[in-house]
Amino acid sequence: MGAGIVGLAAAYELQLRGMQVTVIDRAQPGAGASSGNGAQLSYSHVQPLADAGIWRQLPRLLLSPHSAFRLRPQWDWQQWRWGLEFLRACNRRTSERSSQYLLALAALSRQRLEAMLQAERLDCDFSRTGKLVLYDTPAGLAAARRQMQLQQAWGCKQQAVSAERCLEIEPALQHCQRHIEGAIYTPDECAADCLRVCQGLQALLAERGVRFLLGTTVQGFERQGARISAVKTDAGAVPAQQFVLSLGSASHALACTLGLRLPVYPLKGYSITLDTAAAATPRVNVTDAARKVVFARLGRRLRVAGMAELVGHDARISPARIQSLCRATRALFPGCSDFAELRPWSGLRPATPTGLPVVGRRSDAPENLLLNTGHGALGFTLAFGTAAQLAELLAPA
Structure with a gap:
């Protein structure tokens, strides 16, 4: 159930192991949160949103009109419960434990995705050009260094670099050098067009x-x-022996029909996709940590994505948010595009309070139901990792 990147990756791994698979979705492959995501495969940048540092940032995040985070309270007990569980997870111990698990899962996912791309030769604008995460204050860079040192103990290969070194790595940053305190550089990070991967897999x-x-x-x-x-659908019942629930932010409502609560709630994000002027467009993946905006080169296009809104299941595109992404792009890469066509998008990312996806069986669920949801903003990054975990449960090699 689900034809986004998470569901299709699972279908691929299961079919590869000889299982007969049916995929059900109300939309076309990749049409939901997969279609316009940030395009970065962030294998070494998996620190969950729930972090001890959130407490210091909370007043600004909630009150600033320019904040990348937005909360619109709903008459929805699930939103309030999710928010309280998120705040409970905002501590150093939980964040470090989650980061370590996510790094291991991301490494598995990289292995399986790249094996698939090598075997299938999908046309998806895949690149391995590295990633710069930019910081504009000494305090921000110092916190990033601490996280980098923690992750290095778990096998990550990253380095802190100066503003001057940033320009050597990515010359397109020349217009904003004076605003860069430094960056964390990961040489082997990747990017790809997630929608094209979904369409190719289908x-x-x-x-x-x-x-x-x-x-x-x-x-x-x-x-x-x-x-x-069997699954009940508007086209009739679909029988099977095993069932995998990969419906993203819709997973919670469907699980409720079984009396099962999933800690999954939509975290809304936005993106624009620009046609590029090649010489002025970044080749390396870039994340502006201050603005919480990511940039990924997809062939002759530039994907710009960001924001995190806890506003329920409202998928409408906010013009103000799109203009914010345009301003962020012009600030870093003013000559990258004529901005004539923005291709605005919004998507509901299925997030858990801890940032950890919900994968596998549960004792309070039917014995032949497997869960595969809650990947948050890391759906593309983690999809093939959780697919491999499911394949091992259902069809061990």
């Missing part, structure tokens, strides 16, 4: 016999004792 899986029920809404389940016997 095409090759269909050729290999995977059944796709697209434009089909999952409505609930038929049960026999402790097991699910």
